[in-house]
Amino acid sequence: MDCKLIIFVLTGALLSVAFAQTxxxxxxxxxxxxxxxxxxxxxxxxxxxxxxxxxxxxxxxxxxxxxxxxxxxxxxDDLVNSWRWSLNDSSFYGEGETTFRNWDSGQPDNFGGTQYCVRLLANGKWDDVNCSQQYNFVCYNGTVNGTPSLVFDQTLLLNWTEAQQFCKQNYVDLVSIRNQTENNIIKDIAGGSTVWIGLYRYKEWSDGSNFLFQYWANGQPDSGSQQCxxxxxxxxxxxxxxxxxxxxxxxxxxxKELPPSCVQLGCPSGQDCITFNGTDQCVDPCQNYTSLNDDWRSVNNTDISTLHCDYINWHGWYRLFLNNNSAQIPERCIETLRCGTHAPMWITAPHPTQSDVIVNRTVCNNWAGSCCQFPSHTIQVKLCYGYYVYKLQRPYACHLAYCAEQMFSVSGQNETSITLQWKKLNNNVSFVLQFNGTETNITAPDGNGTVTYTVSSLTAGTKYTFTLFYVFDNIRYSRVQLTAVTAPLNAANFTSSGKTQTSITLQWNKDNNNTNFVLSVNGTETNINPPVGPVTYTVSPLTAGTTYTFTLFSVFENIRSSGLQLTEELPPSCVQLGCPSGQDCITFNGIDQCVDPCQNYTSLNDDWRSVNNTDNSNVHCDYINWQGWYRLFLNQNSAQIPDRCIEANRCGTHAPMWITAPHPTQSDVIVSRTVCNNWAGSCCQFPSHTIQVKLCYGYYVYKLQRPSACHLAYCAEQLFSTKVSGQNETSITLQWSKVNNSVSFVLQFNGTDTNITAPDGNGPVTYTVSSLTAGTKYTFTLFSVFDNIRYSREQLTAVTAPPNAANLHSLRNNETSITLQWSKVNNNVSFVLQFNGTETNISAPDGDGPVTYTVSSLTAGTKYTFTLFSVFENIKSSGVSITAATGPNFVVGLEIELNSLTELSDSDLQDALAELFNLYGILPQISMKVLSVKPGDE
Incomplete structure (x- = not known):
């Protein structure tokens, strides 16, 4: 700190003091x-x-x-008798305990002539060393149940003096060792480290004096053996x-004969005996003081990044300044961690009002909830002309420091005025207040109170400088300056622009760069310094369903405006809402709401979830956000989670998930269902979990939960599972699952709607659509209906059976084959030929001609029944049957004369004969071979 001696001389000559050699x-x-x-x-x-x-x-x-x-x-040097312990408390040591030593071999040796401090080595022995070296150290912190409490910090390396100071400031002192037992304990605590202990010494004067003054020549002292x-x-x-x-x-x-001491001098009232250059003198403290101009002492200083101790020389008188203006020690208890220290010090009684006396005042300190926690002490105070001087005393411990506050201060301010306050001192002193180029004379009021003066008609958010002079007999003795500001205007347009369950967004306007803000929320304050323009600030986290009062202060130079208030109630939470049956609490834009899941869901339209999907080339994980409710779709049709175990490696995943109990049949409740998964031969291989399900109007919604691992995915199957239970050439019969008795259906096809009421009971719904065209594809759309509203839609494509083939007949046969022939239906119809328990698929040939098919490898002389089905989109017709036989194994010779206008080949003749035999009813089972003979060849 900067200290200087200031001597004020009102009359007479400068005091000259001759040094007196003792x-x-x-x-x-x-x-x-x-x-x-x-x-x-x-x-x-x-x-x-x-x-x-x-x-x-x-x-x-x-x-x-x-x-x-x-x-x-x-x-x-006395290497035997000059050692002493830092802890100078005789009650701590028993008989002979101050002289216990555990020197290492050859120690102490005062090597180099500068070894005055002692370290404890890893082996527990002692060694004298230079005090400037750095080691860990052990502190003594009093006794607990008669046992010394010791503190060892293995991270801190200090020289001996620093270690002693650290221990005294934070504990009691550097450790003393009174016996071998304690020596072993400290050795163990150090854990192999070399540590400082409290033993030290000085060179001694022959007459026993303890003066620490040194005047060594260069390089001296230099030898431990040279002890004089x-x-x-x-x-x-x-x-x-x-x-x-x-x-x-x-x-x-x-x-030598000494000059008179302070006691012998007997100073008059208002003077104090002070030693100058070894000589005691009676002086006026108002003219002989040291200035302490430490701004960290201010009662307004809350910066705890640097905490100070009062390192002054505790000699003579002191005058306090803050920012070069006169200050005083406060007369009230100051909060802890102010004034740049731990425990701020204050005086317990007012300052004197008489200027010709020196008074005593008790100094207290604030710590641990007590305004006088550590031992108090007494200082002396004198009133001078517009300021005080103090004869300060050393406090009980470090981090207790004297506080200071300006004698000239602001006691209040608003947008248009500043109220000033200062110490009256006594009735003989008046004042001059100077600001903005004007001076105002102010007379001290009667009584012992302070002087209060309000300067009005000022501009909001403006800085002013005030100068106050103390006046005695028309002479201005003391000048103090103060800079103060008027409060800024309140912010404009302070409103709420949005809120969620746990936050609220506030908005207001900032007009200039000199203003920032303090937002107070139910007693908690936040500093906000946004740029100029509209300000948006979100307060979080807050408690749902709670009413908050927000107060916004504009701040200029740490001075607040009168403040604006806004009261808002946050929406209630799910717990507070208590949703009715059939509803669930869901968060929308940060606000919890009770909603019907049937009206608030996310669609999952993943066809890979189908129970019919066996494609393992792409295995899926369920990457959804697991929030809210979901409705399943397959191919845009409503779907549901199956309530049966699904084979592994289906549904586009490894372990398909299914629910272990049926879906609900009541639409006004939310039920829980256990979800299992199929893998490694177990229908519930991995840990199961619980989801929630609700029946809506013709569909289900689910509150899904994340499965225990990837490659477990929710399966889906069509909701109504609409299917064809039968079809023929003129009708298709449909079947689907019933939801409950409250839901009916509309079946839509070919532009017409048919209303269908669900039958009683729990069975499926069956409906036949008649008067259809054979071999035709139809699209049916099924809607679930509740209160005349269509809620769920499911589509199905089905076909009628094709017509039977016409003109099925046996074209020819022999002993091992039969050739059949029939008319073609159309290009979209193929055929299945069934005989002897086997089926043969036959595609229709191109063109419009008949279909010819030969059945081979038959048994001669055997009758066969053939059934022919027309096939359209894998649907068979009712079928037509014929019976045909293979020929026997004998030869009939016939002589037939034929006349032909043209020459015929053998095959032409054979075809002509087959037609002739058919004409006359000769059995078609007869096989024949034509041998042609030319005339003259008989």
């Missing part, structure tokens, strides 16, 4: 060893020279003008360590 030094030019020199000094003078500052150095050097060598002084110290008269009196047996001249001293 010791008279003598140079003895007799060469003796250090011990002998000590004996001479103690016999003839007081002791070997003790030196506590540079003035003493100058006095020693001035004892001789001709000597340029070295002379003994009283400083020396000499001053070099040829080196400005600088010191070096020497062998104590060496013979040197020496310096002795006797005390």
């Amino acid at each position: 010791r008279q030094y003598y140079f003895v030019n007799t060469q003796l060893n250090w011990t002998s020199a000590q004996s001479v000094c103690r016999h003839d003078f007081t002791d070997l020279a003790t030196i506590e500052n540079t003035d003493d150095i100058n006095a020693v050097v001035s004892t001789t003008s001709t000597f340029t060598g070295k002379a003994w002084i009283g400083l020396h 110290v000499a001053a070099g008269f040829g080196d400005s009196g600088k010191w070096s360590d020497e062998d104590c047996s060496q013979s040197l001249p020496f310096i002795c001293y006797t005390p």
Whole structure:
């Protein structure tokens, strides 16, 4: 921190103080060893020279003008008796426990002459080392049930002084070791690390003084074996360590007569005794103080990134400043973690109002819920001309620091005025307030209160600088400045632009870059600094069904506007809604609503889900978002999850999923169903889960859940499973599943609608469509109907059976084959020929001629029955039958004379004879062979 001594002189001359030397030094030019020199000094003078500052150095050097060598002084090393523990509490140590030592072999050795601190090694032994080295350390933190509480931080490496300071600030002190048992405990805690312990020492003065002043020559001290110290008269009196047996001249001293002490002086009221250069003097603290201008001390400082301790010298008087303006210690309890420290300090009684007295005030501190948690202490305070000075005392511990607040402050402000407040001090002081180039004289009111003054007719959101002078006998003694702002205007158009179950979006306008905002929501505040223009801000997470009050403050230079309020109630949650039977709570755009799943669902139209899909070339996983309700479709027709175990590797997946119980038959309830899966020979191989199902008006909806693994997918089959249960040349009979007694149906085909009422009972619905054309394809559309509304649609294509083939007859036969012939129906009709329990598929030939088919490999002289079916779209006609036989194995010789106008071949003759035999009824089973003979060849 920056500190400076400021001396105010109202009248008279500047005070001059002569330094008073406390010791008279003598140079003895007799060469003796250090011990002998000590004996001479103690016999003839007081002791070997003790030196506590540079003035003493100058006095020693001035004892001789001709000597340029070295002379003994009283400083020396005592490696046995000079060790002491950092914890200086006699109640902690029992008899002999302060002298317990566990030195390693050859230690302590003061190697290099600079080893004043002690470390504990991994083997539990001790070693003296240079205090500037860095090690881990063990802190002592009091006792618990008589046992020392120890703290070891293996991550922190500090030098000995830093480690001592850390332990004192955060615990009690660096650890002391009183016996071998404790030594072993600390060795175990360190776990093989080298650690600092609390043992240390200083070089000692012969007269027992503890002054820490040092004046070593370059490179000194440099030897642990050289344990006595000499001053070099040829080196400005600088010191070096020497062998104590060496013979040197020496310096002795006797005390000088001292100037009067503070007690002897007896200072008058309003003055204090202060030591300047070793001499006590009575001075006015108002004219002799040190300035503390640390802005971190402000009561408004809540920054805890850097926490301070009060590292001042605790000597003399201090005046507080904040931002170069006079400040004072607050007279009220200040919240913890303010003023740049843990526990802010404040005074428990008001400041004095008389300027000619010094008063005592108790200082407290705020921590752990108590405004005076740590031990309090007393400081002195004096009222000067427009400010206070304090004789501060060191607090109980680090991170307790003196707070400060401006003596000139703002007690209130709005859009058009700023109210100022300052300390009155006493009735003899008046004030001048200066701002915007004008001055206002203000008289202090009667009484001991503060002075309050309101400056009006100001502009909203504007910064003003006020200067206040304290006036006594028309002389302005103290000047304090304050910058303050008027509150900004409230934001315009503060509204709610949207809300969900757990959030609300607010909107308002920002007019300039100098304004930001604070949004308060049910006591919680959020800082918002958006760009200029319309502002949109969403508050989340909030609780559904709860009413919130939002207060928006415009903020300029940390000053708020009067604020705008908005009260909004969030929509209730599913739990709060309590949906009625048949409805489910679903979130739409962040808002929970009770809805009928029959009217709020997502369609799944994946034909690969079909129970008839056995294609394993593309195996699917169910990648849906598992939210809300779903309705299944196959080929745009309503479908349902099957309620029977489906074979593995169907439905486009490995393990098809199905429900283990039938679908509901009531349409006003939501039911739960267990979902199983088929794999590895088990219809429920992987873990099952539960879904919800609702019957709607002719279809089902499902609240699906994610299965336990990929390649488990929900199966689907047509909802009504409309199928053809029979058909012939003039009719098609349809059959489908019944939903319940409340649902009827409309069957639509060829542009006509037929209303069909579901029969009683749980069986399927059967309906025959008549008067149809044979061999014709028809498309039927089935609708489910509830309250005259068509809800679900399912399509089916079916055909009538084709007409039988005409003119079926046996064209010819022999002992092993029969040739049949019949008329062709049309190009779309094929045939199935059935005989002897076998069926043969026969395609119609091109063209319009008859169909000829030879049945071979038959038995001679055997009768066969042939049935011929016409086939259209895999549907057979009723069929026609004929009987034919193969011929016997004998030969009949016939002599027939034929006249022909042209020459005939043997095959032409055979065809002509077959026609002749048919004409006269000769059995067609007779086979024949024609041998032609020319005239003259008989």
